[in-house]
Structures are given as C-alpha cells and as structure tokens.
Amino acid sequence: AQSVTQLGSHVSVSEGALVLLRCNYSSSVPPYLFWYVQYPNQGLQLLLKYTTGATLVKGINGFEAEFKKSETSFHLTKPSAHMSDAAEYFCAVSDQTGGGADGLTFGKGTHLIIQP
Amino acid sequence: NAGVTQTPKFQVLKTGQSMTLQCAQDMNHEYMSWYRQDPGMGLRLIHYSVGAGITDQGEVPNGYNVSRSTTEDFPLRLLSAAPSQTSVYFCASGAGGTQYFGPGTRLLVL
Numbered sequence: 329a330q331s332v333t334q335l336g337s338h339v340s341v342s343e344g345a346l347v348l349l350r351c352n353y354s355s356s357v358p359p360y361l362f363w364y365v366q367y368p369n370q371g372l373q374l375l376l377k378y379t380t381g382a383t384l385v386k387g388i389n390g391f392e393a394e395f396k397k398s399e400t401s402f403h404l405t406k407p408s409a410h411m412s413d414a415a416e417y418f419c420a421v422s423d424q425t426g427g428g429a430d431g432l433t434f435g436k437g438t439h440l441i442i443q444p
Numbered sequence: 445n446a447g448v449t450q451t452p453k454f455q456v457l458k459t460g461q462s463m464t465l466q467c468a469q470d471m472n473h474e475y476m477s478w479y480r481q482d483p484g485m486g487l488r489l490i491h492y493s494v495g496a497g498i499t500d501q502g503e504v505p506n507g508y509n510v511s512r513s514t515t516e517d518f519p520l521r522l523l524s525a526a527p528s529q530t531s532v533y534f535c536a537s538g539a540g541g542t543q544y545f546g547p548g549t550r551l552l553v554l
Contacts, residue, residue, distance in 0.1 A: 360541045372545040431477050431502050434486035
C-alpha cells in the first residue's frame with residue numbers, strides 16, 4: 329500500500345519569499361510522484377511529475393521538485409512566491425510498476441497563503 | 445480538445461434518490477477514474493478502469509457503481525444516495541502514468 333504525507337495543512341509565506349511545500353511518501357515499489365494545484369472551485373491541474381530519470385523536475389509557473397529516494401521525499405519549491413500562487417496543493421503517488429494504472433494516492437493537501 | 449468533461453456541475457439529491465454523474469474524455473486515454481474530495485481528506489479513489497469493459501474498485505467504492513462501455517465515457521452511478529456521499533467528485537483520464545482531471549461535480553445529499 330502507498331501513502332502520502334504532506335506536512336502542514338496551511339503554509340503562509342510573504343510575496344517574493346521562498347515557497348517550500350513538503351511531501352513524504354511510502355511505497356514498496358518504485359513510485360511515480362506528482363504535484364497538482366487546485367484553485368478555488370476548480371479541478372486539479374498538473375504542476376509537475378517524476379516518473380524516471382532526472383530527480384530534479386521542473387514544472388509550470390516556476391515550480392520545481394526533487395525526488396530524494398533516501399528520504400522518501402518529493403518537496404515542492406518556488407524561489408519567489410507570487411500572489412497568484414495562492415491555492416491548494418496536492419502531492420500524489422502511484423505505482424510505477426503498473427504504469428500508474430491503478431490510481432493515485434493523494435496527500436491531504438496544503439493550503440498556500442501568500443501575504444502581501 | 446475539450447479534455448475531460450463532467451456533468452452536471454452541481455446537483456442536489458434527497459436521501460435514497462439515485463443519479464448518474466457523467467464523465468467523458470476526448471484524448472483516447474485507456475485509463476479513467478473517479479475520485480471524491482472531502483475537506484481535509486484530499487482525494488480518494490472510488491473506481492477506476494484500464495479500458496473498455498474493465499473496471500475495478502478503489503479505496504472507497506461502497507455505494508457507487510461504474511461501467512465502461514466505450515473508451516470515451518465512464519459514468520458513476522449512485523444507487524441510493526446518502527448524506528455521507530455529499531462531496532465533490534472528480535473524473536480523471538490518463539496515459540503513461542499521468543492523469544488529467546475534469547472540473548468536478550459538486551453533490552449535496554439532503
């Protein structure tokens with residue numbers, strides 16, 4: 329079984345400051361890892377994903393994440409926060425051996441607040 | 445491409461009523477799935493399908509039924525709605541391990 333833990337249900341940063349959203353996972357098999365963003369009353373939009381290869385993954389809107397197998401982590405970062413980054417962020421994992429075909433396991437989400 | 449579409453956007457049901465949430469995708473993806481989103485719970489997998497005629501249960505399948513007669517459509521049926529099924533429902537389709545989500549259906553069961 330897989331699980332995802334997102335540390336901090338709410339994270340507040342100042343505009344222009346570093347954004348760091350933490351995600352740790354557990355999986356008995358090599359994982360696929362994802363970050364999704366959800367704006368109010370909207371669906372989920374894929375920010376970035378790790379499948380295989382390079383462990384530093386760049387996504388949309390200036391976000392990036394690094395897969396660290398030894399730490400079972402996939403933290404999301406952005407060097408400089410913008411007001412438009414305020415949203416709910418979800419980390420998710422799927423089973424690489426099944427090609428991700430058996431669904432995603434999500435963390436409970438982190439609400440990112442940007443202070444002006 | 446429209447991507448993943450869901451109807452209706454919002455629905456109110458009374459306890460015991462049945463309804464079908466519609467989901468369609470035009471990306472020719474073999475994989476489709478349904479999730480429910482509840483506050484503080486993230487998204488939880490209800491049912492999924494890896495191709496036409498093939499479905500399987502996810503984490504929270506009780507009270508829901510699915511079928512997959514075509515690649516494009518994956519409807520979710522609530523057989524007898526209960527207040528515990530009040531939630532936001534998301535359909536997703538995917539390939540190569542990546543899933544793309546629809547805009548969601550907000551369901552209120554009274």
